[in-house]
Amino acid sequence: MSTVLLLVVLISSVAYISGGMLVLIKKKWTQNSVLAITAMSAGLLLSISILDLIPDTQEQLNNNGLYIMLGLVIMYLVSYLTSVSKKKKSDMNGFNESSLMGISLGMSLHNVFEGLSIGVSYAISVKLGLMVSIALILHKIPEGITYASSVFAIIKNRRKTAINLFIQGLFIWLGVGLSILLSYFTEINEQFIAIPIAMTAGMFIYLGGTSLLPVANKITNRTIPLSFVCGVVFFYIFHSISGLLG
Numbered sequence: 001m002s003t004v005l006l007l008v009v010l011i012s013s014v015a016y017i018s019g020g021m022l023v024l025i026k027k028k029w030t031q032n033s034v035l036a037i038t039a040m041s042a043g044l045l046l047s048i049s050i051l052d053l054i055p056d057t058q059e060q061l062n063n064n065g066l067y068i069m070l071g072l073v074i075m076y077l078v079s080y081l082t083s084v085s086k087k088k089k090s091d092m093n094g095f096n097e098s099s100l101m102g103i104s105l106g107m108s109l110h111n112v113f114e115g116l117s118i119g120v121s122y123a124i125s126v127k128l129g130l131m132v133s134i135a136l137i138l139h140k141i142p143e144g145i146t147y148a149s150s151v152f153a154i155i156k157n158r159r160k161t162a163i164n165l166f167i168q169g170l171f172i173w174l175g176v177g178l179s180i181l182l183s184y185f186t187e188i189n190e191q192f193i194a195i196p197i198a199m200t201a202g203m204f205i206y207l208g209g210t211s212l213l214p215v216a217n218k219i220t221n222r223t224i225p226l227s228f229v230c231g232v233v234f235f236y237i238f239h240s241i242s243g244l245l246g
Contacts (some may be wrong), residue, residue, distance in 0.1 A: 005118070009176050012140050013173065016141070016147075017144060017165055017169045020168075022144075022148075024152065032219070032223065034153050035219060036224060038150070040231035041150040041208070041212050043228040043229065043230065043232040043234075043235070044231040045207055046209065048146070049200075049201040049202075049204040053200060053201035054201050057194040057201070061191065061195065061198060068198050071203045072202035075102055075207065076210075102211060111174075112175040113193060113196050115174060115176040115177075116175040116179045118175070119175065119179025141238065144165065147164075148165050150212065151164050
């Protein structure tokens, strides 16, 4: 692993974890505040899917909608089977253990394949690698906020949320290591990477649209729609900046 690639992966991980830690700085969250960050998380997840992941896979996959739907169905089955087998009752906010598993699974896949994208881009050329890295680093901040806010809304425990956040940061390294390993055995093309990315988009659409938003909308409070819109706008700004730089 070259020094430049090592530094970029480190910065990406730190950006992701730093974004998530912003959520954990506040010492006390009221129930309305938790629901507000839940709505913001839904806006971020849906924005990542619709504004970033889906457009990125359209050029490589003619039938990317099929893989998006596959990811959504997989996430539904994971959530359903988890809730049935464990028979866990939802907490006061309407979340259950399957919600935590779902958001962690989706974000883990996302981080692995972003790390894989970094490794593959550097294998092609350093210039391409740097452009991809800048774009992804800017994306990692809102993604870290998305994950930490979602997990905190579910488990309401800062220490456990921070541990989960750091574990997610390691999946970026796993993706880069996977790209290096695969490069010894086969030629990695963009279509190979696009398939799981499209599936991740489907997972995020399911989580944002069916797990987070319905819970946030259970109370009538003007901060809920404002938080959702802020999540969308926040990601759009970062997405636009990374697009200009990339």
